[in-house]
Amino acid sequence: MVLTKYIVFSDFDGTITLQDSNDYLTDNVGIGSEQRRKLNCDVLQNRSSFRDAFKEMLDSVKLSFTECIELLRKNIKLDPGFKAFFDWCLQHDITVIILSSGMEPIIRALLKDLIGPSAEKIQIVSNSVDIHKNGSWNIVFHDDSHFGHDKSLAIKPYSSLPKGQRPTLFYCGDGVSDLSAAAETDLLFAKAGQDLITYCRQENIPYREFIDFTEIHSTIRSIVEGKSTVKEVAVNK
Template sequence: MSSLLTFCYSFVSSIFKFTMTQVQVFTDFDGTLSLDDTGLLLIDDRRSMGPERRRVLEHEILEGTKTYRDAVQEMWDSVHLSWDEAWAEYFNNCTIDPGFPAFNDYCREHNFPVTVVSSGLIPVLEKIMTNFLGEKAKDIEIIANKGEVTGRDWKITWRDDSIYGNDKSKTLEKARATATKDTIFVFCGDGVSDISAAKHADVLFARRGRDLEFYCKREDIPFIAFDTFAEVEQVVKDLVEGRSRIETSASGFCQVVPK
């Protein structure tokens, strides 16, 4: 009897796994996955641009008088710290959202791919991710800009020629082209560079109190405000386990509603 029960349990479990809702997770890094903005830490340094000029540029981005790429290019051109100084004074103290490791483990258990899409620099992100997640970081694809440091000068090499330098919507569009029709696309962000990707997500999470939340409210785009990835995990679980569903509005945007 015990053998029969074991067989039935395995059979039912295999069916559940086969029919389970598929999810793909995409997240910004600076200010979203990481509680610190690695770029701003350097840009706000007294040896660089500093916060006053940086805030002027951010205002110009939001008002549409300067492209994101042009503004951030000016920011990075102002950075004058060595690689070792950047790590000793800033990056070694960076922290990631305390809810992310558990959420990442949940995604790994269910074979939900997690992708970091960032306007930051690949070498910085890779090292910080490895510091916090160890070997698990290798399973997370990072799509960001290349960068190199020569002495005290930082050079950013943009991923594409879009106004964002790395148009995150292209990453989601490429993934959706090969995903099953019912795959749920989750995107988590906090800033202006996340706007293009936000429009392609089924579930949009905007970190509370940041520019992306402000933009979504202004443009009437459905989103879920969050403070920690533990909240993201709960919403994803509710979708996967059937307690909620995705509903598309007349404007074409999606939102999560209870069943």
């Protein structure tokens, strides 16, 4: 467990990237966007677990895993503010940890392309993948939870530390895979117009809305420099 004064946990797909790579595969070479949105709504309304809905989405993708990565490399773009934010975090000894319901080989491949060698300094906690000899593949979930990857489990070792040892914790996310992490950190950044904000409003969870990482960067820098506090910026919109 890495301990620094500030730790930024972040979702990957649709948060660090502009597009969700799993949604992109599902929409373009799987069951399609309409059925995907229906499954996401089922999760938000507690009619389905995220694990089951997500598996149904990915099982509908019939490309080989190599073909999936090549397709994503051509189409997934980095959030315009993330690289500058990450470079700033490295300079100020701020830990960045990706918590993803995606698959680590895809995340590593995209990060290497999008931000270069420094991507190796980002810790990733995510699902894995089982690739078969014929090129077919299936997701291997991180844990036995109904999320498939309960992101709160990676945060709790830090949030449960005694006062004086506990870092200030941030989380950045956008969708239904972030629900378990939404209330676990000191300040939640929720992407504008996405399902995580809907959930936060339903559950009255304080959050800071963002459009891209330039806003996250500005807010966290203000807190680190003592110009504002978590309580001052964490509000329901």
